[in-house]
Amino acid sequence: MSKVTPLSGFPEMLPAQRVVEREVIDSLSRSFELHGYANIETRVVEPIDRLAKGGEIDKEIYVLRRLSAEEGEDAGLGLHFDLTVPFARYVLEHAGHLEFPFRRYQIQPAWRGERPQEGRYRQFTQADVDIVGRDELPFHHDVEVVRVMVEALDRLPVPPLTFSVNNRKLIQGFYRGLGVPDVIAAIRTIDKLDKLPAEVVAEQLVEQAGATPEQARACLELATIRGGDASFVEQVRALGVTDDLLEEGLTELAAVLDGCAGVVNDHVRVEANLRIARGLDYYTGTVLEVFMEGYEHLKSVGGGGRYDALASDGRTTYPGVGVSFGVSRTLVPLLADGVLAGSRSVPSAVLVAVVDEESRATSEAVAQALRARGIPAEVSAGAQKFGRQIRNAERRGIPFVWFPPSAHGQGDGTHQVKDIRSGDQVVAEPGSWTPPADDLHPRVVTTLSTQKEHQQ
Amino acid sequence: MSKVTPLSGFPEMLPAQRVVEREVIDSLSRSFELHGYANIETRVVEPIDRLAKGGEIDKEIYVLRRLSAEEGEDAGLGLHFDLTVPFARYVLEHAGHLEFPFRRYQIQPAWRGERPQEGRYRQFTQADVDIVGRDELPFHHDVEVVRVMVEALDRLPVPPLTFSVNNRKLIQGFYRGLGVPDVIAAIRTIDKLDKLPAEVVAEQLVEQAGATPEQARACLELATIRGGDASFVEQVRALGVTDDLLEEGLTELAAVLDGCAGVVNDHVRVEANLRIARGLDYYTGTVLEVFMEGYEHLKSVGGGGRYDALASDGRTTYPGVGVSFGVSRTLVPLLADGVLAGSRSVPSAVLVAVVDEESRATSEAVAQALRARGIPAEVSAGAQKFGRQIRNAERRGIPFVWFPPSAHGQGDGTHQVKDIRSGDQVVAEPGSWTPPADDLHPRVVTTLSTQKEHQQ
Numbered sequence: 014m015s016k017v018t019p020l021s022g023f024p025e026m027l028p029a030q031r032v033v034e035r036e037v038i039d040s041l042s043r044s045f046e047l048h049g050y051a052n053i054e055t056r057v058v059e060p061i062d063r064l065a066k067g068g069e070i071d072k073e074i075y076v077l078r079r080l081s082a083e084e085g086e087d088a089g090l091g092l093h094f095d096l097t098v099p100f101a102r103y104v105l106e107h108a109g110h111l112e113f114p115f116r117r118y119q120i121q122p123a124w125r126g127e128r129p130q131e132g133r134y135r136q137f138t139q140a141d142v143d144i145v146g147r148d149e150l151p152f153h154h155d156v157e158v159v160r161v162m163v164e165a166l167d168r169l170p171v172p173p174l175t176f177s178v179n180n181r182k183l184i185q186g187f188y189r190g191l192g193v194p195d196v197i198a199a200i201r202t203i204d205k206l207d208k209l210p211a212e213v214v215a216e217q218l219v220e221q222a223g224a225t226p227e228q229a230r231a232c233l234e235l236a237t238i239r240g241g242d243a244s245f246v247e248q249v250r251a252l253g254v255t256d257d258l259l260e261e262g263l264t265e266l267a268a269v270l271d272g273c274a275g276v277v278n279d280h281v282r283v284e285a286n287l288r289i290a291r292g293l294d295y296y297t298g299t300v301l302e303v304f305m306e307g308y309e310h311l312k313s314v315g316g317g318g319r320y321d322a323l324a325s326d327g328r329t330t331y332p333g334v335g336v337s338f339g340v341s342r343t344l345v346p347l348l349a350d351g352v353l354a355g356s357r358s359v360p361s362a363v364l365v366a367v368v369d370e371e372s373r374a375t376s377e378a379v380a381q382a383l384r385a386r387g388i389p390a391e392v393s394a395g396a397q398k399f400g401r402q403i404r405n406a407e408r409r410g411i412p413f414v415w416f417p418p419s420a421h422g423q424g425d426g427t428h429q430v431k432d433i434r435s436g437d438q439v440v441a442e443p444g445s446w447t448p449p450a451d452d453l454h455p456r457v458v459t460t461l462s463t464q465k466e467h468q469q
Numbered sequence: 470m471s472k473v474t475p476l477s478g479f480p481e482m483l484p485a486q487r488v489v490e491r492e493v494i495d496s497l498s499r500s501f502e503l504h505g506y507a508n509i510e511t512r513v514v515e516p517i518d519r520l521a522k523g524g525e526i527d528k529e530i531y532v533l534r535r536l537s538a539e540e541g542e543d544a545g546l547g548l549h550f551d552l553t554v555p556f557a558r559y560v561l562e563h564a565g566h567l568e569f570p571f572r573r574y575q576i577q578p579a580w581r582g583e584r585p586q587e588g589r590y591r592q593f594t595q596a597d598v599d600i601v602g603r604d605e606l607p608f609h610h611d612v613e614v615v616r617v618m619v620e621a622l623d624r625l626p627v628p629p630l631t632f633s634v635n636n637r638k639l640i641q642g643f644y645r646g647l648g649v650p651d652v653i654a655a656i657r658t659i660d661k662l663d664k665l666p667a668e669v670v671a672e673q674l675v676e677q678a679g680a681t682p683e684q685a686r687a688c689l690e691l692a693t694i695r696g697g698d699a700s701f702v703e704q705v706r707a708l709g710v711t712d713d714l715l716e717e718g719l720t721e722l723a724a725v726l727d728g729c730a731g732v733v734n735d736h737v738r739v740e741a742n743l744r745i746a747r748g749l750d751y752y753t754g755t756v757l758e759v760f761m762e763g764y765e766h767l768k769s770v771g772g773g774g775r776y777d778a779l780a781s782d783g784r785t786t787y788p789g790v791g792v793s794f795g796v797s798r799t800l801v802p803l804l805a806d807g808v809l810a811g812s813r814s815v816p817s818a819v820l821v822a823v824v825d826e827e828s829r830a831t832s833e834a835v836a837q838a839l840r841a842r843g844i845p846a847e848v849s850a851g852a853q854k855f856g857r858q859i860r861n862a863e864r865r866g867i868p869f870v871w872f873p874p875s876a877h878g879q880g881d882g883t884h885q886v887k888d889i890r891s892g893d894q895v896v897a898e899p900g901s902w903t904p905p906a907d908d909l910h911p912r913v914v915t916t917l918s919t920q921k922e923h924q925q
Contacts, residue, residue, distance in 0.1 A: 017561045027566050028507035035508060047840040049817035049847030051484035052491060056592050065536060072537035079582040080521060081528035105473045110483050112865050114850050126535040136512050153829060360502035373609060384503040391505030394570050409568050
């Protein structure tokens with residue numbers, strides 16, 4: 014058997030780190046459900062022809078083959094590389110059993126065979142919220158879904174986040190009004206602004222989108238506009254381009270900012286950022302990316318937008334709007350940096366000491382009495398000297414050690430419980446003693462100073 | 470693109486069904502944590518040489534290959550087919566960061582390319598609890614882990630369950646004391662008793678384990694012994710075989726029954742069943758399978774036991790004992806049969822009606838006030854006539870519809886909320902009205918009559 018070595022790109026969490034991931038997932042779930050979003054999980058495999066549509070992602074798809082299959086015979090299945098493709102398929106497959114507009118959230122891993130780097134993994138967990146309509150989906154759902162994700166992320170113990178929002182109609186209308194010959198090529202080119210210098214992007218706009226140097230300069234100027242309120246509208250108008258689609262995009266983008274005004278704060282901001290283009294073809298209106306302060310090198314930790322044809326079966330079209338949050342992309346670096354940690358590695362709030370193996374049942378009964386009242390408890394594995402049992406609890410991060418009355422008439426016949434951090438030891442009853450609420454379950458601890466207040 | 474058709478062996482749940490699965494997973498998690506078991510998740514892939522060890526399962530392993538990889542070049546990785554192999558590897562890989570005995574639970578999917586049938590799927594979710602020691606793991610943990618799973622399953626809304634427990638030392642000692650030449654072959658043969666008639670098994674014991682017809686008869690006689698208390702010990706002794714290992718096995722099995730006596734009831738029983746052998750080589754002591762009343766055709770819905778070498782790195786050996794519960798194997802049939810269902814398909818307890826698009830913000834504010842007090846609420850997608858908005862709520866299973874004051878001076882200026890099941894409509898305030906606790910979240914509903922009382 015091969016030696017055990019970590020697999021690059023497949024991060025795995027220790028129990029205390031998993032405490033953080035679960036709390037984040039639980040918090041997101043609670044937020045999404047408060048807004049009426051139902052949870053689903055899809056199978057992890059899709060037919061390869063559904064996954065591979067000639068996009069850039071194709072080469073990263075993991076294909077499945079049974080170990081015993083003949084050479085060249087595969088299952089025709091691959092692991093999904095995001096949660097949008099399987100959701101679109103789920104909507105088509107189960108449409109007869111769903112009510113529209115259908116609000117769903119989905120928190121599952123996805124897989125890409127890409128080169129691993131910080132924030133980019135071969136297996137990674139995403140949290141997606143989407144709302145999908147049948148035939149039509151009013152614009153107000155764009156505002157809704159952005160606000161839902163703003164509220165959900167605001168509750169997480171992470172550094173400050175910025176939702177950078179734009180609108181494809183705004184960009185397309187501006188380019189069209191400007192007279193750029195190939196609008197789609199121009200959008201794909203402007204999307205490279207986070208990787209290439211502005212001069213290079215300008216050259217490519219000329220070469221690849223057929224723009225004049227003046228048009229290229231106007232495109233770049235549009236991309237510099239950003240702001241947290243509707244003043245961006247006037248800045249765009251000052252560029253002197255008029256177009257119906259541009260107007261529609263301006264109105265929609267202003268409405269997203271306005272709709273989020275009541276939920277933003279210092280921890281989560283929403284801004285118009287006219288540089289955001291999202292190269293993917295299927296976006297048709299609102300587009301957005303989410304950035305995390307101090308972690309800009311991860312690029313976006315979330316993103317999404319409106320797609321007027323999330324799915325279609327030829328007769329019916331299902332428009333959708335959604336936002337995806339990269340759980341692994343965010344948490345793996347924050348855990349590695351020690352910004353987030355779990356307060357302990359075991360659920361147990363109490364270790365019940367064992368006096369001797371003959372009286373193990375007495376210790377078990379204490380633990381059962383605590384559990385019956387919702388207090389996680391474990392019984393010491395061995396009947397070593399109490400000092401050693403206490404050290405065992407300490408190593409596991411368990412805050413309390415319980416001492417049952419000695420079976421041999423030692424002690425005064427009382428139950429006692431010791432807070433091993435302070436050393437305080439008190440007489441206690443298994444049927445009534447309760448630890449402080451903060452000690453009951455492992456918690457997320459963070460070095461983010463403002464966050465602590467925020468969470469309260 | 471191919472037409473959307475369900476993939477055989479990859480069951481997928483509708484939102485209301487997923488309510489049931491999540492509640493089951495949450496309930497299991499709470500139970501395991503009360504006993505001090507920490508949650509982990511492992512990556513879903515393992516090196517193929519770790520997965521494929523020449524066992525019967527090998528041919529069912531799904532191997533991964535990047536779509537763009539050269540012919541014959543694969544990633545050397547396969548999807549795990551259970552949670553034991555990845556857990557053993559996790560223990561070896563992270564041993565330096567774990568405290569032993571290490572209690573963990575893991576609830577994740579696994580994959581097998583086998584022929585799908587009821588209860589057997591190509592993707593299926595399991596819930597495993599294990600406790601693993603370094604170098605040694607006292608026997609009392611066998612009792613502990615069985616009891617933990619008994620308590621956890623007792624809280625689930627499923628038909629009555631039986632834990633059928635045996636002990637490999639008991640069987641091996643009995644066969645050895647009896648003088649059967651090939652004890653291991655005899656165990657594998659006796660394991661077929663649920664598939665083959667007793668006469669055929671007897672013949673195979675003679676042919677494959679070298680037993681005499683008398684020995685074969687004694688083996689079969691041992692396998693008929695079962696019972697809920699320690700009386701099985703006398704029944705075994707009456708067969709007249711003496712052996713040290715047999716005695717050890719009898720003592721351990723009796724201790725498991727005794728240790729579970731305080732937690733069993735009509736819903737979950739624990740019995741000695743000396744037919745249970747579990748063919749797998751790695752079990753060394755306690756072995757068990759779990760059966761569900763009325764669903765005996767699924768075979769076991771859970772199983773597990775003691776393995777003295779769960780993992781080993783050559784220098785250190787990690788003994789373990791654990792029990793696995795088949796979440797998909799249990800739930801998919803119960804959901805299909807309508808024994809279990811979710812009470813509604815959306816989290817929303819309230820649909821806030823919209824008077825007209827101009828006053829949508831008023832309806833949003835009502836929803837936000839409800840959410841701020843933990844009441845899941847959604848706002849109507851359109852400003853249709855109230856009758857139609859009520860029917861929309863009805864179709865989604867939302868129990869309450871909220872009517873904000875009309876923006877046009879119609880009505881009396883009050884907020885009102887209607888229970889659309891009874892038709893009762895009352896004046897209410899968004900900042901104080903609360904639905905009955907039973908309506909707050911989707912619930913699991915079951916046709917199991919006794920179960921309802923049980924859950925309370």
